Amino acid sequence: MHLISIISLGPGDPELITLKGLRRLREADAIYCPATVQPDGSLASRAADILRALDIDLAAIRPFPVAMRDDRAAALADYGAAVERIAAECAEGRRVAVTAEGDAGFYSSSGYVSALLAERGLSTERIAGIPAFVACAASEGVVIAEQTEETDVLTTLASADELLARVAAGRSVVLMKPSRYASAVKEAIAQAPDGVAFHYFEHAGADAERAFYSCRRDAILERRFPYFSLLIVRRG
Amino acid sequence: MHLISIISLGPGDPELITLKGLRRLREADAIYCPATVQPDGSLASRAADILRALDIDLAAIRPFPVAMRDDRAAALADYGAAVERIAAECAEGRRVAVTAEGDAGFYSSSGYVSALLAERGLSTERIAGIPAFVACAASEGVVIAEQTEETDVLTTLASADELLARVAAGRSVVLMKPSRYASAVKEAIAQAPDGVAFHYFEHAGADAERAFYSCRRDAILERRFPYFSLLIVRRG
Structure with a gap:
């Protein structure tokens, strides 16, 4: 089974990621980042902004849209769509990372992604970050x-x-x-x-x-x- | 005034330090690590063990003894002695780091060191770590x-x-x-x-x-x- 890493990016300062988190980002073929849809239709992602400040392969970044935080049903549908894409990449043998701001276990929506992946039998590892x-x-x-x-x-x-x-x-x-x-x-x-x-x-x-x-x-x-x-x- | 860094090392896995914490350790001329006195008189320091697993100048490491956790008066005296040494190094123009396990602001005794340094007019910066x-x-x-x-x-x-x-x-x-x-x-x-x-x-x-x-x-x-x-x- 292919390993998927849930990687905590920390609070926003790129230098506050851990050595382990950065290593996993560099090892990944695809890095999924939650993003919000802007009025002009483009995707804005704080996570992707952090990645751009680190020395990693920018071609690996895959921002995915997540609906407004207060609309949980729409957000869950968006996470489901991202998990479809992640599962497809894993099936082709790619190493996948999913980013979370702060720490992924502490008030993070990345738990939805882990749970949906687990339902498909896809295991994840989690890398800690600074809340x-x-x-x-x-x-x-x-x-x-x-x-x-x-x-x-x-x-x-x-x-x-x-x-x-x-x-x-x-x-x-x-x-x-x-x-x-x-x-x-x-x-x-x-x-x-x-x-x-x-x-x-x-x-x-x-x-x-x-x-x-x-x-x-x-x-x-x-x-x-x-x-x-x-x-x-x-x-x- | 010379800057002193209080550096959070994280939970113990050397790879769970932040990029910023590692950079500050490499920039430091002297790195103070709390240690406990062993029965044979030697000093054991979890912090120093973490540093040895990272690529930094081991000659900079300065373990300092701290009395058992439940004897606060003795521990405070030990922190006072360490602050004397730190102040002397600063006076000679050296950059000093003081390490803390976990995060230095979250149930850490490094607050004593910061407070004692502040009493001498020596300012510190603090680098966050993973609790x-x-x-x-x-x-x-x-x-x-x-x-x-x-x-x-x-x-x-x-x-x-x-x-x-x-x-x-x-x-x-x-x-x-x-x-x-x-x-x-x-x-x-x-x-x-x-x-x-x-x-x-x-x-x-x-x-x-x-x-x-x-x-x-x-x-x-x-x-x-x-x-x-x-x-x-x-x-x-």
């Missing part, structure tokens, strides 16, 4: 958690009170995709007592020109929380 | 968390009930350093209803010969939970 929150923290020297602190990683938030209660209990809280619950986060920032530190990141690692960081409450409250943003909140 | 739980999951194709699941990372656990309640609430739980609370974990494994998946890892990434993985409850209950072990527990 976005780890890279964000490193870029500003922020400690995520230490000693016996608990770390909670959230992708939804019911209320400002919920966040403040977690921090008051001594937990370190990572807020992923805060664009979905920006008002609750901003309410928490406005209400938080002294001694609660909010570390806010936009586009960290991916794009030095657009990257933004602040731990000043007034500065964070002015931001619009784009899709590529996250916060680390803890006592500090 | 152990991310590498463990990748090695076995285990999904850590997806969609809107919450991820809780714990280094202590009050009871088996606490763990089972978190999983029943739909959370994905990473148990770090379970050697400290092995009995509570084993009690949870014995009591858990069907549909709770326990993924247990020993020495993942670090040592292929000693690496062990199981998701079978009876097999996990037989293990002794050494220091380098962790679990991922979720509905599955």
